[in-house]
Amino acid sequence: MPDPSVVSRSMADVAERSQRLVGEWLKRQARQDHSADPLNIGRAFLEMTARLMANPARLMQAQMGFWQDYVTLWQNTTRRIMGIEAAPVIDPGAGDRRFRDDAWKENEVFDFIKQSYLLSARFVQDVVTQVDGLNPKTAQKVDFYARQFIDAMSPSNFLLTNPEVLRRTAETGGENLLKGLNNLLGDLERGKGKLSIKMTDTEAFKVGDNIGVSPGKVIYQNELMQLIQYAPSTDKVLKRPLLIAPPWINKFYILDLRPRNSFVRWAVAQGHSVFMISWVNPDEKLAEKGFEDYMKQGYLAALDAIEAATGEREVNAIGYCLGGTLLASTLAYMADKGDDRIKTATFFVTMMDFQEAGELGVFIDEEQLQALEDKMNKRGYLEGSEMATTFNMLRANDLIWSFVVNNYLMGNDPFPFDLLYWNADSTRMPARMHSFYLRRMYQENLLARPDGIELDGVPIGLGKVKQPAYFLSTREDHIAPWRSTYRGTQLLGGSKRFVLAASGHIAGVVNPPEGGKYGHWISQDLPAEPEAWLHGATEMAGSWWPDWQRWILGFGKAQVAARQPGDGKLKPIEDAPGSYVLVKVS
Secondary structure, eight states, X not given: OOOHHHHHHHHHHHHHXXXXXXXXXXXXXXXXXXXXXXXXXXHHHHHHHHHHHTOHHHHHHHHHHHHHHHHHHHHHHHHHHTTOOOOOSOOOOTTOOTTOSTHHHHSHHHHHHHHHHHHHHHHHHHHHHSOTTOOHHHHHHHHHHHHHHHHHTOGGGSGGGOHHHHHHHHHHTTHHHHHHHHHHHHHHHHTTTSOOOOOSOXXXXXXXXXXXXXXXXXXXXXXSEEEEEEOOSSSEEESSOEEEEOOTTSOGGGGSSSGGGOHHHHHHHTTXXXXXXXXXXXXXXXXXXXXXHHIIIIIIHHHHHHHHHHSOOOEEEEEETHHHHHHHHHXXXXXXXXXXXXXXXXXXXXOSOOTTOGGGGGGOSHHHHHHHHHHHHHHTEEOHHHHHHHHHHTTHIIIIIHHIIIIIISOOOOOOOHHHHHHHSOOOEEHHHHHHIIIIIIITOOTTSXXXXXXXXXXXXGXXXXXXXXXXXXXXXXXSOHHHHGGGGGTOSSOEXXXXXXXXXXXXXXXXXXXXXXOEEEOSOOOSSHHHHHHTOEEEOSOSHHHHHHHHHXXXXXXXXXXXXXXXXXXXXXXXXXXXXXXXXX
16 A cells, blocks of 8 residues: 555645646636637537437437347347357457457456447447438538547546556555546646646657757748758768758657657758758747748748858758648749749648548638637737647547546556657647638638639649659548548649558658658559559558659759858858747747
8 A cells, every 4th residue: 555644745735736726727717708619519419410300210220229239248248257258249440559458358347348338439420420411511520529529438538447547556556546646737737727638758858959959050040930951961962952841830850850760860861951941939929920921931031041051043842741731832933933943842741632631621610710710819829739639639549548548547657759749849820820721721722723822912823833743641641631632643733753651640751761660652643533543552661761762863863062051151040950949839
């Protein structure tokens, strides 16, 4: 049993912290307007219910199937208790990690709890997804929030129905629950009353110390970005520099986590003179910055700076996610201006056609956009934590509930993981830019239309883009679904190559050849439909990085002596990774 004096002190601390948090919560609740439904969930479920009641026969059929399965489950559980083997009525999905513990299968009670939950989850899912006449957007919203409820109610999330937690509680005399309560209070305090789940050991990493450590210098900066030039690691480098623009939804060092998985380090080793845009973490002073400002003060300013630093006018460019959407828009703008400085374009998991934007579309309707804009206009920006919560909800079991179990029920400290540290290092979005992006692209899908949007007075038509383009998408991407990113190959006017990597939005991209963890698919053909492309594609083992290197060399192999940051007209401002990336969201 735990030391009573330690428990007493811990409980006194818990009581004091809890009282303070409850008091702060009550004050905040008194200031908020609870009359609105900003996510517009209530109306979606009311519409679903009305449609469901219009066809009671289908609901009755679903209920009958559910009860038949439940009776079978009771019978099979009874047989198992009597020592007779019985096949499960339902099994968890192959990738479901909630029920990995042997007790979920070997213990009759926990097996019954597990299967009972899975049957109930399937019943709810079947009911809400098979409603006739429901608007597709409403159906998507109902399905998404029904799954949020289903995931939250998993027996793995509760003390008395999780065998691992019960075992740990017995082994530690309840210390795990006390430690978990302290973890919970710590997360509430860190989130100032809102639950901010700690996914990793934030003390284990420091940008510029053990992540984001590729040597280089900041050689240029403006109010929106710093431009990093990385030091070479070869005697000769490719004549044409490489410019990388990450999304400003997150920080650039996802491509420079640690040396073993750093795309920056690898590209430098392949002979590229790598320049990286490090976006500012904006505050209310940048509220009026728009999408065109990110173009002019991002890509266009970087091109000018690279020419001053190296004497080279031509570059290869990479855009990651939103950075890729900006790259495509910038190329169309430059085509209108007769500017051909970008010679090849690479798009990492980039949306250009937003018609099928995946589950992020759940959050893009008029009511939600209006509520979001009202909130942003008061502050001048969107809080990074709110964006992070949205992304986490897309994979709630992996990015929310697994940490609830680990941190609060098991009483474990979060494991140090560089990718999750980066994921928690969120950034803000300027109000004007983010409103334009969500409305013009996600809601109205104007970027996919010729001259659908204007940037700095120039109509943007992606068909004007004639540069060779490399598309890298990932099969399990929940942010930029690959079937949607594939549509970009049908919009640009030049030669294209499409490569599909295994895994998701981050792990599929950050997949170094040394690890060889995930494979990829390639094909020379680009049919109109993504499924036709996949049908004709060939699966390749290992990382896609070497494939990209071979592609880029096909458009220029000329080399020059290695360039050191500061050799040209621009002198170093500070060491990489620079100061912009170190600004934290308060």
